[in-house]
Amino acid sequence: MIEEIIFAIGFIILAPFIGALIGGIDRKVTARMQGRVGPPVLQPLYDIFKLFEKEKAVVRNEVNFYIFSYLIFVVFTGALFFSGGDILLVIFALTLAHAFLILGAYAAVSPYSHVGAERELLQLMAVEPMLILAATGFYMATGSFAVKDIALWPEPVVLTIPLIFVGIVYVLTIKLRKSPFDLATTHHAHQELVKGLTTEFAGPTLGMVEIAHLYETVFFLGIVWLFFASMPWVGLAAVIVVYFLEILVDNTTTRVRWQVMLRSAWLVALVAGAINLGVLALL
């Protein structure tokens, strides 16, 4: 019990810094790929601190409540995951967090933020089947929904459910808000519609969204790691490779329409999930 609490608190304290470091390296690598120098590695932290120095301008006060709830539930999701909780509960908490984010965007009455909110809903729809299939896959591979049991499983889970791993990496692009699936918003300052969801958020409100994004990044890389949990260093290498792939894809693709995102994500979930789980069920 004590151990679990330590892991949860460790996540809550360390994740923003790790997330910011990852984000900073991301921006540096992106800049190098484009032949630029790029900002300092700690730039994401500077950005967030700056946002909290700005004026508290908000369209309606409800927005702050929704965005704060979003942040809290994202933190809860990650803490639950790293303390070895039930992976189904983790997924539901994550969905709830995003529901709050969408409510926040809807509450800030503006056409741009409504378009952003609708796109975020579509992203949620695209990702959800794969996440549920992943939870099922973990269960069929190890006989438990608890992240703790999956992490302590003697052999790498990825050997049993390789296709589900591929599917998760695919939807990771949507979840990390990277091109070609950065429809609702990106953490880079793209313009107009692409910034949709966060168009109406300013100052500290936007800061909370950014912090939540740092937590989310660490959480999702944690899921990637879970596939290799019995060999921690291989897991770390896998996380680095996967994240590098994400940056590469981010820089070499253009944005797609939401139809393509939804169909391809569902197709990947259906094919990868069905084949993998089918084989597992037959064995």
Add this chain to the structure above:
Amino acid sequence: MSYITKSPWIIHYDGSSCNGCDIEVLACLTPLYDLERFGIVNTGNPKHADVFLITGGINEQSRAVVKNTYEQMPDPKVVVAVGICATSGGVFRECYNIMGGVDTVIPVDVYVPGCAARPESIIDGVVRALGILEAKRAKMAEQEGKKQ
């Protein structure tokens, strides 16, 4: 310690410029000048921006847009007028629809000379604007301290 000078986000608006100064502003963001290494990002959203870059003079139609954009930016904020047109109306100042420089509508903090303004002088102007931004932030923090 203040972070606002380490991460100034820019919004760029073209009042009624001939597009000369405009492309120079965008040139600053390309790999050659790479403004992002100073943490500067081109946002296109007034609510996220700290620095308002305007090129070209203000005419009757763009007046409302400039004012509206300026008012949507949360404090602290600075305005940089880029190019001769933005400072005084330049070669267009005698036109029937031109009101003059940007300062006829909103307060301007830094004037960047040139026709077209060179990327180096634009960067120089933005860096000078950062000093003003920091001063404004300090003043804002002081006022907030007084209120409590």
